[in-house]
Amino acid sequence: MFNQVSIIGCGLIGSSVLRCLKKNKSVKKIVSFDKNKSVNDLIKKNNLSDQVAANLRDAVTNSDLVLIATPLSSFESVIDSIKDNLKQGSILTDTCSVKKGINKIIINKKIKRSTWIPGHPVAGTENSGPDAGFADLFKDRWTILSPEKNIKDSEIKKVSLFWESMGSKVKIMKSEDHDKIISLTSHLPHVIAYNIVKTVMETDEKTKNDIIRYSAGGLRDFTRIAASDPIMWRDIFIDNSNLIIEAIDNFSKNLDEFKKAINDKDEEKLLEIFEKSKEFRKSIIKAGQDTDKPDFGRK
């Protein structure tokens, strides 16, 4: 596959890639870089990388694949630091959840030494940081690659194989389609989860304590995704703001109708909404995207 791979940013995603590559031994040399010293110390201590680079330039110099797994807001400064040191003929990729902004950055910076093949592993948990990573994170999950039309199939194939070697399934999709789909499957749900937690928290201390105590009935599902990494989500919401706002507007329009149905005691309309949702859940389970165990099988 690749002789040398560099992982830039070693949080949940980056450290999971490191763990997986170490386990699979599919790459000859793994180089890592994180701007945070304590993260680098942890990588060294756990022997997750063959070389913890001292700076970004050194991190990429001889690498055939450079994977950027930093928050979106660090992307531009990372590119500035590495662009003149990228190996000629190498591939540059990432793990960001929005493609619009970073594609623009890549175009503006006129990267010539490397082929840009943006990627997004649709995987993660509510936890963040290098401690939260694990080698199986990408197993049976999808990674979406969104290369421009002019990119050679042979180059795309290399990145596909890289993710497949970590157990991921790979889908090639236009970056606009990616941003649209993910705005609905991930970004809107996160807005809503944050918003519901904010709404139920706005109360006196006594009620808040009762809410925490009796949260099992639905609320706790939302608090899980609302516990995700704040910096990452701030960046995503700002970068994909147009599509997210469109999704919020559609959501609000539907919520108004829903409210009207509740107010009018419109039993038929309510049942119709509920029956359709049940079907949708079944499709998701059938597609292998969730467990069919009641309550996610949690104890």
Added chain:
Amino acid sequence: MFNQVSIIGCGLIGSSVLRCLKKNKSVKKIVSFDKNKSVNDLIKKNNLSDQVAANLRDAVTNSDLVLIATPLSSFESVIDSIKDNLKQGSILTDTCSVKKGINKIIINKKIKRSTWIPGHPVAGTENSGPDAGFADLFKDRWTILSPEKNIKDSEIKKVSLFWESMGSKVKIMKSEDHDKIISLTSHLPHVIAYNIVKTVMETDEKTKNDIIRYSAGGLRDFTRIAASDPIMWRDIFIDNSNLIIEAIDNFSKNLDEFKKAINDKDEEKLLEIFEKSKEFRKSIIKAGQDTDKPDFGRK
């Protein structure tokens, strides 16, 4: 505890109570009734009840505790059928998620033979029906009892012990407080979950298929609770409509502010919302209301 207990309605909740009582052997005789023949057949086949009553009157005649676990919309007709056959000095209770409507029904029907002690086990899964029940459903979960002020402590104690014998913790709370808390911890989250599923489903077939495929990133959490029993939720939304509409209005107000923060790229405001949500999740885990395993520990 009780010599004879009757369970009316044997879906997820009712059948879980039956399973638990059978396992614990804490009650001398268990009588059950369900209006659905196939449910009664399943109860008989699995020996979950000592007597499957032929009708509602027979079901309650000699019982010291009658527990109604039907959907809210069946509650009034059940009361009409049983009220003249309730055993003198018995206790009547329920499992409904809203107390306002059923309290009114009980007052209007002038129940005299039994003491009314409404109850709500805050437990359940997205599945419904007698097959979905299990003996451990109430273990370490809360049951909220909302008796009127004039009810004797000794009577309340009996119902508390009944739920505690099934592993539940018991909290006594005014019915208005119950309806308020549950409107926030359970009813609002369900409205929102249904609404988000409806919103993302409103698209062309190709996009819908992609959404199902890449749903792992947050959406699938919402589809779980949006798969709950439609009849039950229709009834709840109609019965607790005032408080739910109030909650929806607060939610919408916050969502508008959130949208503005995204639109204005107000990084500080966004981070503030996210950080607080993270804290709230921690409180819920600390209170023993959810697992701290990433992704609910699901595979």
